[in-house]
Amino acid sequence: MTNAGNILKQFYEAVARKDIDDARKHLSDDLIFKGLFTTYRNADEYIAALTMLLGITERLDVQVVIAEGSDAAVFFELKTRAPADATTLVAEWHQIRDGKIFRVQSAFDGRPFARMFDNG
Numbered sequence: 001m002t003n004a005g006n007i008l009k010q011f012y013e014a015v016a017r018k019d020i021d022d023a024r025k026h027l028s029d030d031l032i033f034k035g036l037f038t039t040y041r042n043a044d045e046y047i048a049a050l051t052m053l054l055g056i057t058e059r060l061d062v063q064v065v066i067a068e069g070s071d072a073a074v075f076f077e078l079k080t081r082a083p084a085d086a087t088t089l090v091a092e093w094h095q096i097r098d099g100k101i102f103r104v105q106s107a108f109d110g111r112p113f114a115r116m117f118d119n120g
Helices: 003-016 020-024 043-054 111-117
Strands: 027-034 057-068 071-080 086-097 100-107
Touching (some): 003 057, 003 071, 003 100, 086 111
Antiparallel strands (some): 071 086, 086 100
16 A cells, blocks of 8 residues: 555544544645535644544444555545434545645535534
């Protein structure tokens, strides 16, 4: 596996342990995360949202990490409880620069999570 794949595996190992400090070490300060509901424009914004998500996460099981060059993709199963009681397959494309994740694009069925992001 390429270095990008190893970095992504280390990041998700930390996330699965809910070790936010260790996970943050793998993110570039200027991270851009594009999700279904919002875009986070730096690592600290993303970490705040990730911390909220981990508060309702029962388990996160990485199924596979695929890497080529500075790109890596991960597929994982996410089991969450209320207010987003669901088991969801998540796919993410990560780009790595200087040993850190700097760009992420996430795709998943967002219906169980919509209420968490509803501002209306």
